Amino acid sequence: MNYTYKVGGINISSTIYFPELMKSQSSPEVIVSFDEVPDHLDNNKVDFPFIEANNEQYLLKLKNIGRYLVEKGSKITVQAEKNANKTDVEKYILTNIFGALSYQRDLLPFHGGVFVYKGEGILISGLSGNGKSTLLAGLYQKGFKILSDDISNVIIENGKVMVQPCFPRIQIWRDTAEKLKLDVSKLTQIRSDMEKYLIPIEDSYYPEPIELKKIYVLTNSKNNEIKLELKGLGKVESLRKNTFKPWMINTFGKQKEVFQKLISIAGVVSLETFPNNKELEIKDFIANFIKNLSQNA
Amino acid sequence: MLNKAVKPIWLASYPKSGNTWVRLFLSALLSKKELDINNIETDGIISSRYIIDSTLGINSAEIPEKDFLPYRSQLYHKWANTFTQKEYLLCKVHDSCILEGEILFPPEITRGVIYIIRNPFDMVASMANHSGITIDQSAKMLCNNNYKLAAKKSGLNTQISQHLGTWSQHIETWTNIHRDNMIVIRYEDMLLKGLETFSKIVNYLELQSSSEMIEEAIRLTSFDTIQKIEDQTKFSEKPKKSELFFRSGKIGGWKNEITNDQAKHIIDCNFDTLLKYQYISPNGDIIV
Numbered sequence: 001m002n003y004t005y006k007v008g009g010i011n012i013s014s015t016i017y018f019p020e021l022m023k024s025q026s027s028p029e030v031i032v033s034f035d036e037v038p039d040h041l042d043n044n045k046v047d048f049p050f051i052e053a054n055n056e057q058y059l060l061k062l063k064n065i066g067r068y069l070v071e072k073g074s075k076i077t078v079q080a081e082k083n084a085n086k087t088d089v090e091k092y093i094l095t096n097i098f099g100a101l102s103y104q105r106d107l108l109p110f111h112g113g114v115f116v117y118k119g120e121g122i123l124i125s126g127l128s129g130n131g132k133s134t135l136l137a138g139l140y141q142k143g144f145k146i147l148s149d150d151i152s153n154v155i156i157e158n159g160k161v162m163v164q165p166c167f168p169r170i171q172i173w174r175d176t177a178e179k180l181k182l183d184v185s186k187l188t189q190i191r192s193d194m195e196k197y198l199i200p201i202e203d204s205y206y207p208e209p210i211e212l213k214k215i216y217v218l219t220n221s222k223n224n225e226i227k228l229e230l231k232g233l234g235k236v237e238s239l240r241k242n243t244f245k246p247w248m249i250n251t252f253g254k255q256k257e258v259f260q261k262l263i264s265i266a267g268v269v270s271l272e273t274f275p276n277n278k279e280l281e282i283k284d285f286i287a288n289f290i291k292n293l294s295q296n297a
Numbered sequence: 298m299l300n301k302a303v304k305p306i307w308l309a310s311y312p313k314s315g316n317t318w319v320r321l322f323l324s325a326l327l328s329k330k331e332l333d334i335n336n337i338e339t340d341g342i343i344s345s346r347y348i349i350d351s352t353l354g355i356n357s358a359e360i361p362e363k364d365f366l367p368y369r370s371q372l373y374h375k376w377a378n379t380f381t382q383k384e385y386l387l388c389k390v391h392d393s394c395i396l397e398g399e400i401l402f403p404p405e406i407t408r409g410v411i412y413i414i415r416n417p418f419d420m421v422a423s424m425a426n427h428s429g430i431t432i433d434q435s436a437k438m439l440c441n442n443n444y445k446l447a448a449k450k451s452g453l454n455t456q457i458s459q460h461l462g463t464w465s466q467h468i469e470t471w472t473n474i475h476r477d478n479m480i481v482i483r484y485e486d487m488l489l490k491g492l493e494t495f496s497k498i499v500n501y502l503e504l505q506s507s508s509e510m511i512e513e514a515i516r517l518t519s520f521d522t523i524q525k526i527e528d529q530t531k532f533s534e535k536p537k538k539s540e541l542f543f544r545s546g547k548i549g550g551w552k553n554e555i556t557n558d559q560a561k562h563i564i565d566c567n568f569d570t571l572l573k574y575q576y577i578s579p580n581g582d583i584i585v
Contacts, residue, residue, distance in 0.1 A: 047375070048354030049368040060355070063364050096355050128356050129346050129455035175452030193361060195451045220455050247354065 004028055007094075008102055008109070008153035009164030009209065016078075016090050020169045020198065022207060030074055030101060032093065037067035037079040046251055053251045058100035065089055065191075068097050073104030088191045094167070099151050099244040103252045107153040108261050109244035113170070114152045114163050114212070116145040117293060121163045121210040123152055125242040126218030131276040131285065134176045135218065137199060138286035141180060145206040146170065151244050154212060154265065161212045161265050168205035169198040179282045214270045216289075217242060221275035230271045236262045238271060272296070299409045299503065300478060304377045306409045306502065307402055308339070309390040311439075311467050312446070313423040314415035315484040316389055321523060322495055323387060326506055326514035335530065339387035340380075343402075344447065344456040348376045358453050366399055374406040385502075391446055392459040394470040403474065410475045411498055415484035416576045416585040417464045417563050418551035436559040439464040440566035464563070465570035483574065485548050485585060491515045520546040548585055 002013050006024035013028035041059050044052040052059040058070040066080040066089045076097060080089040102109040112125030113136040124132050133149060140146050148166035155162050174195040177184045187197035217238065230238050239262045240246055249258045274292065276285055299306075310316040317337075324338040341348075349357040352372040353365060365372070377386055385408055394402050402410075417439045425435035438444045440463050448458040461467050471479065480501045486494040492508065495515055499506050506514075516522070524546075551560070564571060564581055571577040576585050 046354065048352075049365065049371070050360075051354040062360065092359075095359060127347055127455070128350055128358050129453045173452045175449070196358075245354070 032076040037069045070100045111244045113149040114147040120213035123215045130218040162209045163212045310413040321518040325517040342389040410479035412481045422554040465567040
């Protein structure tokens with residue numbers, strides 16, 4: 001049986017059932033299926049332990065999980081390892097595979113999640129460990145609508161920078177879930193041997209594309225006062241650094257298009273850093289962020 | 298002799314052994330700017346998750362750490378090579394040199410090693426303060442084969458976990474791998490014989506600095522000076538659980554901080570190394 005979904009602006013048809021994805025009636029642009037995946041690519045251009053890639057293909061090989069091949073933005077093939085946990089194998093499609101697919105389809109994926117504020121989209125980005133998902137989960141609990149978590153696809157349409165909804169889940173670690181008083185026993189684990197969970201957020205999901213107004217880049221800083229409005233080429237470079245796995249831009253031969261898009265985004269979307277002082281309680285971090293938002297956004 | 302084909306110089310130590318002091322000294326010596334404890338001009342800590350995330354191709358938090366363990370030295374080498382404008386890198390390291398049979402910092406990716414060692418008796422209270430644990434827990438850590446930093450698996454840290462093992466295992470992993478290209482600096486000598494000891498570091502690194510410059514950098518980074526700066530400025534490397542990063546720094550403070558039983562426990566599990574670095578006498582008496 002084939003299921004059809006829309007994720008990050010892409011219509012897919014899948015033999016795998018994804019309970020977390022939004023169903024779609026549109027004709028599929030991408031086929032996801034289980035089949036044989038090669039060990040290597042003929043024309044590998046990258047030097048990573050678990051990845052091979054070239055202009056048109058992306059191959060991810062994960063120990064105890066399986067192999068994934070994304071081709072020409074239209075086909076995802078998955079081969080599970082023997083004895084791999086089926087759910088673990090399926091969940092990886094929603095992260096790196098989805099990121100690679102987005103680049104191949106000329107979408108611009110940013111690393112981070114988007115929520116709605118006063119009818120516009122605000123993207124939270126920053127390095128892993130700086131609190132993106134924590135903040136997003138906190139905002140969700142405060143009643144904000146959420147479009148996406150780890151990957152946010154941006155398109156430029158009639159001069160407007162639009163961000164696409166992804167799927168109604170936020171990934172969160174056990175420690176954060178406990179601090180936010182969420183019962184992890186009721187949540188789905190992303191991978192059975194890791195303490196990372198998916199929070200369902202259907203009740204606050206925003207399922208339509210929205211104009212992106214601002215990007216906050218979270219930093220790990222003990223100084224609560226640092227807030228820096230970035231401008232010029234520094235802003236473009238900061239935007240590039242916060243795209244999803246920026247190495248993919250060159251490997252898929254998208255440098256020119258992406259640079260043009262980043263210039264356009266830099267022209268209309270403001271960018272500011274926001275410190276996550278980990279000496280503070282999570283609730284204070286979230287409260288400070290909301291206060292800043294109401295003063296500046 | 299430095300291996301000049303590659304860039305990383307590892308500033309390796311157990312925590313609370315003077316690693317930050319050496320980095321502050323080098324920063325004061327090499328930088329033309331005023332010393333800023335929150336912008337030490339060395340090249341960060343090698344356990345930074347960012348280093349793995351920028352070289353692995355996927356985010357390190359998406360797979361168990363054991364899966365990328367065999368590739369770590371290769372990833373460090375790749376990261377170091379991105380610094381095309383720098384002749385060398387000075388990186389803080391708390392990991393032991395070997396983990397589960399993998400050499401994390403092999404000679405072929407290493408320009409040099411400065412290993413900073415401190416008597417473990419004085420480290421106990423300092424580590425307890427640093428980690429927000431009791432003196433007894435701290436004494437036991439120095440004797441724990443599985444002692445790790447940032448090892449919690451239920452959350453995401455900006456550093457990956459670092460395996461240290463016992464105080465003596467830690468230094469032995471480094472000296473076994475790098476015996477031909479490293480210097481071992483005693484914290485106590487940095488304090489008691491500053492010019493001689495810091496000159497040894499400067500000479501090993503082949504830096505062109507006069508005695509006056511070295512003395513000035515020592516003065517700028519003396520414990521009292523840094524402690525005063527920390528009083529006025531938050532230090533970004535201070536852990537959440539401790540009040541101050543630069544706490545006491547004295548030699549022999551252990552006499553008022555740990556019990557005889559705790560000292561004996563540390564001696565029993567680290568005897569040979571304590572003797573080798575002249576922290577105990579052959580009959581097991583503490584001589585610091």
